[in-house]
Amino acid sequence: MNYEISKEPIDIQAVIDKVVQREAGAITTFIGTVRELTKGKRTLFLIYETYEAMAVKKLQQIGSEIEERWEGAKVAITHRVGRLDITDVAVVIAVSTPHRNDAYEANRYAIERIKEIVPIWKKEHWEDGEEWMGNQLETVAYPKGHPEEKDLNE
Amino acid sequence: MNKVLFFAHIRDAVGQESLQLEAAGKTVAQLKAEIAEKYKLEKMETVMTAINEEFAMNEEIIQKDDVVAFIPPVSGG
Numbered sequence: 227m228n229y230e231i232s233k234e235p236i237d238i239q240a241v242i243d244k245v246v247q248r249e250a251g252a253i254t255t256f257i258g259t260v261r262e263l264t265k266g267k268r269t270l271f272l273i274y275e276t277y278e279a280m281a282v283k284k285l286q287q288i289g290s291e292i293e294e295r296w297e298g299a300k301v302a303i304t305h306r307v308g309r310l311d312i313t314d315v316a317v318v319i320a321v322s323t324p325h326r327n328d329a330y331e332a333n334r335y336a337i338e339r340i341k342e343i344v345p346i347w348k349k350e351h352w353e354d355g356e357e358w359m360g361n362q363l364e365t366v367a368y369p370k371g372h373p374e375e376k377d378l379n380e
Numbered sequence: 381m382n383k384v385l386f387f388a389h390i391r392d393a394v395g396q397e398s399l400q401l402e403a404a405g406k407t408v409a410q411l412k413a414e415i416a417e418k419y420k421l422e423k424m425e426t427v428m429t430a431i432n433e434e435f436a437m438n439e440e441i442i443q444k445d446d447v448v449a450f451i452p453p454v455s456g457g
Binding site: 258274275276277279280281283305316317337340341342343344345346347348349358359360 | 385387388389392426430433434435449451452453454455456457
């Protein structure tokens, strides 16, 4: 169960423990948190929603991509859903590799891929309203109805 | 029959989490266009489609019992 969607607060250490391995010389951990201010606008809280069955599959896919690209990498990702308040932890990504450079790179890759292909959505609640966010500013359109090869494989 | 799932702003617009309808034989693009028209959905060109939890192309033909999901631009992380 290295790839999970959680309705409860994430136990960060538990995610890290999943990637401990004797071959590793480094573990990088990314902790995504709920930010209060975005371009001057104050967020009160967020609601994350997911298509859980598919989201878990897509997290697994990201893990497989990383293991293929960075030799010896081990990955664990947990994303929280439901209502999250400011400073709450939304996502934890742990990657272990034999050498530190790979651990940093692979972890960065994981968060960027989550923002591309994992079916999770956040609804921002502000003092004056609420809105579902789509890949920040809806700058990406999919004319063919799906992400292009370049979006999916970077 | 096919189960069609909606999420985020599309679910709000449709007013339901899912629908049961007959979509077998239609392409993803056809079903998408029909739903967009019926529920007056905009920006459907930014919406991806999944069949049985995998991203599907617009030209893909929906089979009997396939579960179809409309996936608006994601915003996790």
